Amino acid sequence: MVSVITQRELEIIEIIKNDPFVSQQEIADLLSITRSSVAVHITNLIKKGIIRGRGYVIDERDHVSVIGGANMDIVGYPFTALRKSDSNPGEVNLSVGGVGRNIAENLARLGNHTKMFTVVGEDIHGDKIIAESESAGMDMSHVRKVAEYGTGTYLAILNENNDMDVAIAAMDIFRKLDRKYIDKNRQIISKSQIIVFDTNLEEDVFQYSVDLFKDNILFLDTVSHTKALRAKGVIGLFHTIKPNKLEAEALSGIEIENREDMDRAAAYFHGEGVRNVFITLGEKGVYYSDGKEKGIMKARRIIPKNATGAGDAFQAGLVHAQLHQMEIRDKVKFAMAASILAMSSYSTINPEMSVNNILKTINDMEEK
The missing domain is CATH 3.40.1190.20 (Ribokinase)
Structure with missing residues (x-):
């Protein structure tokens, strides 16, 4: 499970970020707590994998x-069985994807x-992807x-079971x-x-x-x-x-x-x-x-x-x-x-x- 970081531990982390070689007594003085309390918090942070040894290297993998x-997804749904080489009545849905x-x-x-x-491209589709994401x-x-290309587009045609029949990816x-x-x-x-x-x-x-x-x-x-x-x-x-x-x-x-x-x-x-x-x-x-x-x-x-x-x-x-x-x-x-x-x-x-x-x-x- 993901470890929970306490408020006191966050305060200690900030001090260590500013001075990785700070002593436990110096941390205690800054926070107005005992050195033994700092030692317990440091031990817990090491167990949680937040810091690693001296001088307290912070693991910021968060x-x-x-x-x-x-890209933009354009998906077509036929109302009935899909007929190849023909126009099929149906619905078309436009959504962000990739x-x-x-x-x-x-x-x-x-x-x-x-x-x-x-x-993404410098276009309305690129803006839409960023905003919705x-x-x-x-x-x-x-x-x-980028300006050189349009935002990627994925065009899919589904069959009557709503599974993909064919698709084109412009990437x-x-x-x-x-x-x-x-x-x-x-x-x-x-x-x-x-x-x-x-x-x-x-x-x-x-x-x-x-x-x-x-x-x-x-x-x-x-x-x-x-x-x-x-x-x-x-x-x-x-x-x-x-x-x-x-x-x-x-x-x-x-x-x-x-x-x-x-x-x-x-x-x-x-x-x-x-x-x-x-x-x-x-x-x-x-x-x-x-x-x-x-x-x-x-x-x-x-x-x-x-x-x-x-x-x-x-x-x-x-x-x-x-x-x-x-x-x-x-x-x-x-x-x-x-x-x-x-x-x-x-x-x-x-x-x-x-x-x-x-x-x-x-x-x-x-x-x-």
Whole structure:
């Protein structure tokens, strides 16, 4: 669980920030308390991981950083069975999206301090993304705005079951999510509790960034089969990965036809250095492995209102579960419930996304 910092501890932290080599007696004098009380507070701060040894190096890892895509989602819903090569009566919904941005918003709605690192255009869509993300609780102060490209756009056509039939992603703007931008924000990103990458970055920038932050806890969202290959050379630097079956095959080189193949793919990833492997299997559930415990958790059958943001909510659920040090089965259960909650809304992000609603969904899953 996340440790709570007391007011007195905050006062001590501020003193130490100003003078890392301050003595306990000097802290006691400044706060008008006994040296023995200061010693107890220092011990508690060390146990909580806030400070590390002499001279009291402050660990300011208080946030999650998400590095990846932010764009506008345009989603079309047909009223009846989708007819190819024809005009279909239906509805069109416009909303802010992007894999990385969606993960970040879900994390923020779950109460996590979340910073987004991405690029948008100097246009109304870019302004809308920043404004709506900030209103959801995300820190968008480090987002880069560029004039050379329009804000990324994702166009999806759903079928009569509200699942994706085809989509087009116009993402050339992410060429501007470059090394210079990463280097500029290096210090704040390096202070993250967890860093989440999606593979919308150009391959050289992606691999450079992953190597740059390899001492942090890194999570990977593979985005698509093609983009997943950008992570192949650095896959072992990730703490947690969440590919689907096709992406897992591409990254491991192992064809997955059955449970034994999943075990072999997971063993490959663990051998490379990955701690937690989650392979999403659609309606069949999720395969999970941490090298010690492994299995498949079946999915609850539902008719989604919109499946577009389900994977992003699942990833956010995994990150939140890691922050709270859950066991692997509980991580899957929490993430799966987040995914179900996401699919129960017509919006890509369910505005009712919260820890309490996820826990209620878990209770419903267990009762059924």
